[in-house]
Amino acid sequence: MKKPALFALFFALSSIAIAQKKTDRPNIVFIMADDLGYGDLGAYGQQIIETKHLDALAKEGMRFDNFYAGTSVCAPSRSALMTGQHTGHTPVRGNKELEPEGQQPLADSVQTIAMLLQKAGYATGAFGKWGLGMVDTYGSPRNKGFDEFYGYNCQRQSHRYYPTHLWHNQERIELEGNGLLAKGQYAPELIQEKALEFIDNNKDKPFFLYVPTVLPHAELSGPDDQYYEQYANKFEEKAHKGNDYGPKATIPGYASVAKPRATYASMVSRMDAQVGQIVAKLKDLNLLDNTIIVFTSDNGAHREGGADPDFFNSSAGLRGYKRDLYEGGVKTPFIVYWQGKVAPGTTSNYLGAFWDVLPTLAEVAKAGKPQYTDGLSFVPTLLGKPKKQKQHDYLYWEFHEDGGRQAVRQGDWKLILQKVRSGNPVAELYNLKLDPKEQNNLATSNVKKVEELREIIAKAHVETRDFPLVSK
Incomplete structure (x- = not known):
């Protein structure tokens, strides 16, 4: 095989190797x-x-x-x-x-x-x-x-x-x-x-x-x-x-x-x-x-x-x-x-x-x-x-302004706590499958689910000195 052909083959194989390496790490x-x-x-x-x-x-x-x-x-x-x-x-x-x-x-x-x-x-x-x-x-x-x-x-x-x-x-x-x-x-x-x-x-x-x-x-x-x-x-x-x-x-x-x-x-x-x-x-x-x-x-x-x-x-x-x-x-x-x-x-x-x-x-x-x-x-x-x-198992969020808010979603259920800093937060419970626009608050009619999700919120939140939320 002539040198130009060998060089072309080597270049082609090298290009393939490089491409494979690149694809491995995008x-x-x-x-x-x-x-x-x-x-x-x-x-x-x-x-x-x-x-x-x-x-x-x-x-x-x-x-x-x-x-x-x-x-x-x-x-x-x-x-x-x-x-x-x-x-x-x-x-x-x-x-x-x-x-x-x-x-x-x-x-x-x-x-x-x-x-x-x-x-x-x-x-x-x-x-x-x-x-x-x-x-x-x-x-x-x-x-x-x-x-x-x-x-x-x-x-x-x-x-x-x-x-x-x-x-x-x-x-x-x-x-x-x-x-x-x-x-x-x-x-x-x-x-x-x-x-x-x-x-x-x-x-x-x-x-x-x-x-x-x-x-x-x-x-x-x-x-x-x-x-x-x-x-x-x-x-x-x-x-x-x-x-x-x-x-x-x-x-x-x-x-x-x-x-x-x-x-x-x-x-x-x-x-x-x-x-x-x-x-x-x-x-x-x-x-x-x-x-x-x-x-x-x-x-x-x-x-x-x-x-x-x-x-x-x-x-x-x-x-x-x-x-x-x-x-x-x-x-x-x-x-x-x-x-x-x-x-x-x-x-x-x-x-x-x-x-x-x-x-x-x-x-x-x-x-x-x-x-x-x-x-x-x-x-x-x-x-x-x-x-x-x-x-x-769940997704969790918190927001530290406007009195503090916390929220958790587990499956189709979502609980939002408003005015968390007051020590007596207001609970809002929604079933997102049936109510994706969060219009029907079920907190008073499903107290058990509210308590379940509040336990998750308590577990998910770890208090921090730089951004205190629930501590006095």
Whole structure:
């Protein structure tokens, strides 16, 4: 055999070996929206906002219909995701603000999914909103397993889309315009550029790309570009006609109703387009067939800044919003794309939550077992082997504002305790199979079930000094 032929054969065999090795350890892209409602995607019934890229991922992957966030507000939900622990155990259980910038940090002893993957040889990057510890704390992204971070370290700062600064690892990046919308730099675009660069820079090794985007969190703000104009023109036309898209007959009222609606819709579509850009980048680099992509939201739809979740049916008919422990506050869209592994166009009723993500991705990446987790790996569900899937005995949430709330779901039953700090909480009991919108409180007619579920709540919650809930 001639040398060129031998070289070609050697190259072909080497390529096959490399491909087999790559397939054994897929890249992981985890994208998390901020305050996106369960019903804000077309794949989950949205009728007004266009989300074609995420709808395509759902069509080509698996849509979960029974998946839950860590809780109904930002920092503790993210803590549950990163640590694989529900809010009765996870270290950060509320949006505890620190001055001059930042929130209560994760402790030095806390293990995160990024730390597991980093130790297993993955390049790790986070681009978006962190909120679990400033750059000079144990909870900074760099100390919690991320090789690179770019974005808002402090979630309070992320309330502004034209901020004064962002953070790149330990470096504060000053932005033009001093936070003024008219002259400033639109942070989601800057963050997206860095996320795409991360893929380029790590295309030859397994990587974990975490994209906790700030869209569509309030404030309602963004450039007057094609994403905004498609809705502004539509809603303005509807406003003229006097239907539900805006105030009747007069355009002066348009700014107070239809403009915020157009802005919110454009923010969701912009986020969807950025997901499409990430998918396109993976495809261009021939990485898409060896990448698992996960999309979700950190909690339910918000009502701040003029947002109108009822108009968009953002909770898909479920009761509640952000900060509630009703279904609309904690149930989240959850989509997984994994070519060759997840069957296209499938749906799952697996009852899962954010604390399942850590053991699942650790298994996918062959990263070993975590130190501790409340979660279960749902890899069997992804691979179409439901009979091998372990099931939760219960799911548990807590929320520390508004007098304190706790909730547990076991099977079809869900118990919510309101005003927990009062020492005499108000119980609400729902059968979600018969009453998915939580309209019929059965607490007084089924006292036995209330007591059973209260025992689970007492077992699930471990009091902590940093975030006390039930102690005096």
